[in-house]
Amino acid sequence: IQTVLSCYSVNPHQFQETQFVTPQQYTEKEGLRLGLVGWVKNTYSGTVVGQVQGPADMVEEMKVWLSKEGSPTSRITRASFSNQRTIDKLELSGFKTRF
Numbered sequence: 001i002q003t004v005l006s007c008y009s010v011n012p013h014q015f016q017e018t019q020f021v022t023p024q025q026y027t028e029k030e031g032l033r034l035g036l037v038g039w040v041k042n043t044y045s046g047t048v049v050g051q052v053q054g055p056a057d058m059v060e061e062m063k064v065w066l067s068k069e070g071s072p073t074s075r076i077t078r079a080s081f082s083n084q085r086t087i088d089k090l091e092l093s094g095f096k097t098r099f
Contacts, residue, residue, distance in 0.1 A: 008059040009091065010084040012040075014048040014066050015077045024048055024097045026071035031095040034058045041098040050098075053090050 014027075024040040027048055031038055036058055040050035052062055067079040 006056050007054060007087045007090060008056045008084060009051065009053045009087045010059055010063065011051050011082045012049065012063065012066050012079060013082070014070060014079045024050075027066070028095050028097050030065050031062060034062055036062060037090050037092045037095055039092070039096045039098050051092065053087065053092055056086075 024042050027040040027050070031040070031052060034054065036052050036054035038050055038052040038054075040048055043049055048066075052059055054062075063079070063081055066076075068076065070076045
């Protein structure tokens, strides 16, 4: 019997205070470590936005990381997640930083 894992898609928005760091690079690295696909981007206001897709448990782990850890020199003030939904298959490939 083959088990099909459900996949999630979610759009994170991380609010943080940073000093001399590019937080999206750490987010991309963590996404790759968890085997997720998606993209991240810094906003002009200093927040990080993106889209993350993958197995539900790994997406949940990424949400915890975005909420509590983030890049080494940032202090997360809050994180919000929108458009969370179950998907039948991944809609993206790779995990990239957008500029």
